[in-house]
Amino acid sequence: MNAFNAGPLCSARIRGLGALRVSDTILETEGLTKEFRGFVAVSDVRLQVKRGTIHGLIGPNGAGKTTCFNLLTKFLPPTRGVIRYDGRDITAMKPAEVARLGLVRSFQISAVFPHMTVLENVRLALQRARGDSFDFWRSESVLARFDDRARDLIADVGLTGYETLTAGQLPYGRKRALEIATTLALDPTMLLLDEPTAGMTHEDVARIMALVQRVAQGRTVLLVEHNLTVVSGLCDTITVLTRGRVLAEGDYAAVSANPEVQAAYLGTDPGISGGTTPGASTHA
Ligand SMILES: Nc1ncnc2c1ncn2[C@@H]1O[C@H](COP(=O)(O)OP(=O)(O)OP(=O)(O)O)[C@@H](O)[C@H]1O
Numbered sequence: 001m002n003a004f005n006a007g008p009l010c011s012a013r014i015r016g017l018g019a020l021r022v023s024d025t026i027l028e029t030e031g032l033t034k035e036f037r038g039f040v041a042v043s044d045v046r047l048q049v050k051r052g053t054i055h056g057l058i059g060p061n062g063a064g065k066t067t068c069f070n071l072l073t074k075f076l077p078p079t080r081g082v083i084r085y086d087g088r089d090i091t092a093m094k095p096a097e098v099a100r101l102g103l104v105r106s107f108q109i110s111a112v113f114p115h116m117t118v119l120e121n122v123r124l125a126l127q128r129a130r131g132d133s134f135d136f137w138r139s140e141s142v143l144a145r146f147d148d149r150a151r152d153l154i155a156d157v158g159l160t161g162y163e164t165l166t167a168g169q170l171p172y173g174r175k176r177a178l179e180i181a182t183t184l185a186l187d188p189t190m191l192l193l194d195e196p197t198a199g200m201t202h203e204d205v206a207r208i209m210a211l212v213q214r215v216a217q218g219r220t221v222l223l224v225e226h227n228l229t230v231v232s233g234l235c236d237t238i239t240v241l242t243r244g245r246v247l248a249e250g251d252y253a254a255v256s257a258n259p260e261v262q263a264a265y266l267g268t269d270p271g272i273s274g275g276t277t278p279g280a281s282t283h284a
């Protein structure tokens with residue numbers, strides 16, 4: 001049997017999913033390729049993400065990580081290849097359809113409005129997740145219904161006490177937490193995070209790491225991240241991309257010991273044994 005068709009059934013060892021018998025692989029791609037006018041940004045990528053894990057996608061600047069995210073969430077059509085999510089072929093789907101299936105990229109549909117408060121932002125995200133029209137006329141009466149759930153989400157991302165501040169008043173790290181809260185409002189099964197700690201202070205990085213770990217409970221997370229301390233601390237499996245291709249895959253110990261991976265990082269990083277690749281603070 002082609003593993004791509006069904007995937008093995010297994011007992012989920014994974015976070016919060018108990019002993020459900022579910023397909024082991026939630027997201028997989030085969031031959032995923034994206035060309036921009038002849039330039040191959042993503043080349044024949046085979047990715048398999050196990051349900052309930054935190055899967056890292058790393059690689060030097062320009063490796064094709066964000067393009068992969070754009071392909072997976074259907075923001076870009078692939079030139080070639082197949083994407084399967086939760087047993088379905090989603091290759092031809094539209095971004096909103098994929099999001100409805102629970103595959104959601106942070107900052108995708110939910111947006112954070114700087115002049116609205118933290119509470120208003122999360123309430124609005126909940127309303128939009130429900131599919132209600134974007135109707136400010138009846139905002140107060142209708143949105144008030146979402147208060148309890150909004151406060152729960154705000155607590156989940158560690159923003160209790162910040163409810164009445166506008167998003168624009170939040171420190172940077174807290175703003176990313178708010179963005180994650182508005183993403184969680186969509187109730188994702190699988191969350192894609194592109195450099196959630198980019199441009200953050202050491203303290204904020206630690207807070208976001210803890211937050212990612214918390215939101216990964218009962219979910220799958222695909223994480224693009226330059227900060228290798230974050231990668232080693234969070235990721236169960238890591239796929240290394242260079243020049244659009246998969247160079248290596250495994251846990252952190254395996255990929256960091258891989259000479260090809262080390263070579264790919266040479267010249268851009270003192271080593272993959274820790275620290276941060278350049279550009280980590282340039283993608284805010
Ligand atoms: N819309 C586009 N048109 C043409 N080239 C593109 C487009 N989007 C991305 N590219 C190119 O594809 C390559 C991969 O870019 P991508 O943004 O996916 O890399 P990345 O791994 O996310 O890099 P970074 O770590 O810097 O964020 C780069 O060479 C980039 O210039």
Ligand SMILES: [Mg+2]
Pocket residue numbers: 065066067
């Ligand atoms: Mg990128």
